[in-house]
Amino acid sequence: MINIKHLVVTVISVFLALAMGILIGIQLESHDLIFKQQENLIEQMETRFDKLNKTRENLESEIKMLTDANETNITYINRIFPDYIKEKLNGLNVAIVETTDDYSYADLRNVLKESGAHITSIVSITNKSLDLSEDAKEVLFQFYEEREKLVDNKQDACSLIVGSIIDAMILGKSFEDIQYLTENGFLHTLGSFEHSIDYVVIAGGSKEASEKINLIDLPIIRELKRYSIPVIGVELSSVENSYIDLYKREKISTVDNVDSIIGKTSMVLVLEGREGNYGIKESAESLMPVLNQEEE
Template structure:
């Protein structure tokens, strides 16, 4: 916490002005000079008190700044240590595992998530990015409904239908024509192979504000994907609106800090089948899985 001295200086000036005005009024009304002297004495005492308080605040501010600098150094060292030890801890852990990534949130796919999976030996068979800003665009909704010939009563049903279509193409062998149709809009980006056996799926969410979209897009998708051996619901530590509490309703492993080395370690061990709620937020039960077991 850094103290704002501008506020205290403004307060001091306001006090001086008020006292000066009081002296002026008292003099104008012809009061005894003793009244003016009394006001001046009060002004002097008040000024000394304020100056003392400002000195105390400055000292406290300096102490807080010093503590903050120490914490920043400590955090930098810890992050560097985690980044250097992470490759050793995950190397070869996911060799032979086929993993699909589905992004449903507003924060995209962090390159570090892909890198840690590759370092662990996993094969990322597909990356599916649902762009919520575009998915909620009326023009894209109308286009998809027309192309897919969906008879849908409202947008909530549309989001669920969209999620299930993505899920079917992830798991069911086919020509992928419906997925290609969806990808003709800006609402969906796809890369990789679809309809192949999977060992795990990572769903990465996180919103910008309070929204029901997670209930009609993410949760139906997760329910559909539960035939895969491992389904993980994750997000980054800095998202404005966390989806973790919603993912936990489906009793899947959750990770709320995929942008941090600790979250990436949890991701690898989660795909190995270690269950739990990991991360740094209040919804987490542990920082990382018990990797020593």
């Protein structure tokens, strides 16, 4: 006689075996599918990598072409620049006032000389006047008091120094003041103050914000304008604390990239009479002065 219990167990076992077989089959099939998907993904990544590598090579080639072309242009510009500015400023007496210890403007002198300008004097104002001790300030005030130039003790050292510079550059006096200020580290000077001045180049900018522009630069600009002496404010394109915008507010011409060939050209053209605010910073109205038709 058939044992029902045994039959049920057998049927269940068969179905379980069948289910396990199906499950294993599905897993094997899924594994193959996943493997194929991974293979496809790897192939796609390799294809994309090849395209990116090709794009990189094309970009590198293009960059090299542009770099070579730029170097050629720079070489060309550097070679024609001296001929372009030659004798443009013949007979012009120019004084330079450098108001920063942070940057060098020695290259300006070569440009002005190449253009035919006569550099009458160079005054570099150090930072010493900004952080004088009370004792040092008293000594400075005593010097000016003995020369009857101290109005009152409320005057600051910078206003006295600015006054001496203007007296020497514009009025041809106070030479003893300049000598004293130079010997005591307030100024560095070159040239002579005995010549009349047609134009003043004031070169500023600093690494850190300070009151120097308000105490030195702007008073000098205002005094020069009071005596109707044209003035141009310049600085390097890389200065960290720019003075150009404040110069511009004084209604003077400016060049904010005077370390570049374009900036040097702009400076020469401004001194030639093409006033404006030129350069690469936000305060600039255009990159450089418009050339005359015959120069283009």
